[in-house]
Amino acid sequence: MRSLLNKSRVQFLSYTVIIILCSSPLFFFIMKYCYTEDLDELIEYRADYFIKKQLPSFSSTKINEWNLYNEDMQILPFATSYPLNNVVQKPFYNYAEDHEVNYRIYYTQIEIGNKPYVLMSRIAMIETIHLIKTLAFQYGLLALILTIALLIIQRVISKKLWNPFYDSLNKIEGFNLEQGIPPQFVETDTLEFARLNENLNRLIESDLNAYAQQKEFVENASHELQTPLAVFQSQLDLLLQKPNLTKTQVDIIQSLYSVSSRLTRLNKNLLLLARLDNSQFKEKQEIDFTEILNAQLFYLKNLAENDGINVSVKINNSITVVANKTLLESLINNLIANAIRHNISHGTISISVTNNAFMVSNTGESETLDKEKIFRRFSRTSEKKKGNGLGLSIVHQICKLHGWKIEYTYQDHQHVFIVNF
Numbered sequence: 001m002r003s004l005l006n007k008s009r010v011q012f013l014s015y016t017v018i019i020i021l022c023s024s025p026l027f028f029f030i031m032k033y034c035y036t037e038d039l040d041e042l043i044e045y046r047a048d049y050f051i052k053k054q055l056p057s058f059s060s061t062k063i064n065e066w067n068l069y070n071e072d073m074q075i076l077p078f079a080t081s082y083p084l085n086n087v088v089q090k091p092f093y094n095y096a097e098d099h100e101v102n103y104r105i106y107y108t109q110i111e112i113g114n115k116p117y118v119l120m121s122r123i124a125m126i127e128t129i130h131l132i133k134t135l136a137f138q139y140g141l142l143a144l145i146l147t148i149a150l151l152i153i154q155r156v157i158s159k160k161l162w163n164p165f166y167d168s169l170n171k172i173e174g175f176n177l178e179q180g181i182p183p184q185f186v187e188t189d190t191l192e193f194a195r196l197n198e199n200l201n202r203l204i205e206s207d208l209n210a211y212a213q214q215k216e217f218v219e220n221a222s223h224e225l226q227t228p229l230a231v232f233q234s235q236l237d238l239l240l241q242k243p244n245l246t247k248t249q250v251d252i253i254q255s256l257y258s259v260s261s262r263l264t265r266l267n268k269n270l271l272l273l274a275r276l277d278n279s280q281f282k283e284k285q286e287i288d289f290t291e292i293l294n295a296q297l298f299y300l301k302n303l304a305e306n307d308g309i310n311v312s313v314k315i316n317n318s319i320t321v322v323a324n325k326t327l328l329e330s331l332i333n334n335l336i337a338n339a340i341r342h343n344i345s346h347g348t349i350s351i352s353v354t355n356n357a358f359m360v361s362n363t364g365e366s367e368t369l370d371k372e373k374i375f376r377r378f379s380r381t382s383e384k385k386k387g388n389g390l391g392l393s394i395v396h397q398i399c400k401l402h403g404w405k406i407e408y409t410y411q412d413h414q415h416v417f418i419v420n421f
Contacts, residue, residue, distance in 0.1 A: 005158055012154055013147070020143045028135050035131070036104065039123050040087045043106040046073060047121040051110060060113045072123055078116035082107040094124055101127060164188035168197055175204065177211055215274055229267060233260045269390040272330065273377070276397040281324045284402075289319040289328070289421075290353060296332045297351070304340045304349060314352040321421050323402055331398045334391040335360045335417055342415070350414070361416040368410035375406075395419075 339362035
C-alpha cells in the first residue's frame with residue numbers, strides 16, 4: 001500500500017514521460033524547420049555578399065578558378081531551368097561523406113562581362129539520422145533535467161501543501177475515545193483541509209458526548225440495580241426457607257434465584273467496566289503475582305475438577321508486578337473461569353508463569369476464535385455456554401489500564417491467552 005504522495009508522484013512522472021514522448025516528433029519538426037530556416041538565411045547571405053563585394057571586380061576569366069576552389073558557391077552558365085531567387089532542396093554527391101546528401105540551394109542571376117550567369121549558393125544539410133541522434137541527446141538531456149526539477153518541485157510543494165492533512169491523520173490515529181481528550185488540529189487556509197478538520201471536530205465531539213452519556217447510563221443503571229437485586233435475592237432466600245413448599249414451587253424459586261445471581265454478576269461486571277472506563281482504580285502497588293495466583297487457584301481448581309477438567313500449573317519463578325490488587329485478582333479469575341466455562345468434558349487447562357508472562361490455555365471448540373471479537377463486550381463464542389460475554393472484555397480493559405498486552409492464539413488444539421507484563 002502506497003501513500004497518497006507517492007501515488008500522485010508516480011502518476012505525475014508517468015504523465016510527464018508520456019507527454020515528453022508524444023511531443024518529441026513535434027519538437028523534431030520544429031527543430032528541423034528552424035535549422036532549415038537558418039541554412040536558407042546563410043546561403044542567401046553568401047550570395048548577396050558575393051554580389052555586393054566580389055562581383056563588381058569579377059571577370060569571366062576567373063570563373064573556372066573560382067569554381068575549382070569554391071565547391072558550395074558555383075558560377076554556372078545561365079539557363080531558364082534554374083528556380084531563380086528561391087531556395088530548393090536537392091541531393092548532391094558529397095566527397096566527405098562519400099554518398100549523396102541533401103543540400104539547401106539558392107539560385108540567383110548575375111552578369112559578368114555583360115553576359116548572364118547563375119550564381120549557385122548551397123550548403124549541405126545534416127543527415128536525418130544524425131539530426132535525430134543529436135535531437136535525442138539534447139531533448140533527452142533536457143527532458144531528464146526538466147523531469148527531475150519538476151519532481152523536486154512537486155515533492156516540496158506537495159509535502160508543504162499536505163502537511164495539515166497528515167497532521168490531522170496522525171492526531172486521529174492517536175485519538176483515544178476512552179481518554180475523552182479531543183485532538184487539536186492545526187489551522188490551515190486550504191479550504192478542503194479546513195472543512196475536513198471542521199467535520200472531524202464535529203464527529204469527535206458527538207462521539208465523546210455519546211460515549212460519556214453511555215458510560216454515565218451504565219454506571220447509574222448498575223448502581224440503581226444493586227438495591228432491587230439485593231432485595232429480590234433476599235426475598236427469594238426467605239421463600240426458600242418457608243416450610244411445606246411443593247417441588248414445583250422449589251424449582252421455580254431456584255430458577256428465579258439462578259437468574260437473580262446471573263443478573264447480580266452482570267451488574268457487578270458492568271459496574272466494574274464503568275469504573276475501569278473512568279480510571280477509578282488508581283491505587284497500585286508492588287504485588288507478588290504468584291502469591292495472588294495461588295490464592296485464586298485454591299477454589300478455581302476445585303470448580304474445574306467438579307466439571308471433570310484437569311488443571312496443571314507450572315510456575316517457573318516468582319513475578320513481582322505493579323498493579324491494583326483487586327483488578328489483578330479479577331484478571332486471574334476471569335481468565336481461568338473463561339477456560340473452565342468454554343472447555344469440553346474431561347478437558348484440560350494449563351496455567352504457566354514465566355519471567356514476564358502469564359499464560360492460560362484450554363481445550364475447547366476445535367476452531368480458532370475471532371481475534372477481532374473475543375475482547376468485545378457481550379461477545380460470546382457460543383450461545384450454549386453460560387456467561388454474559390464480559391469476562392474477556394474486563395481482562396482486556398485491566399491489561400490496557402496497566403499497560404500490559406494480552407494475546408490470543410490457537411495452537412495444538414488449545415485456546416491460548418497470554419498476558420505479557
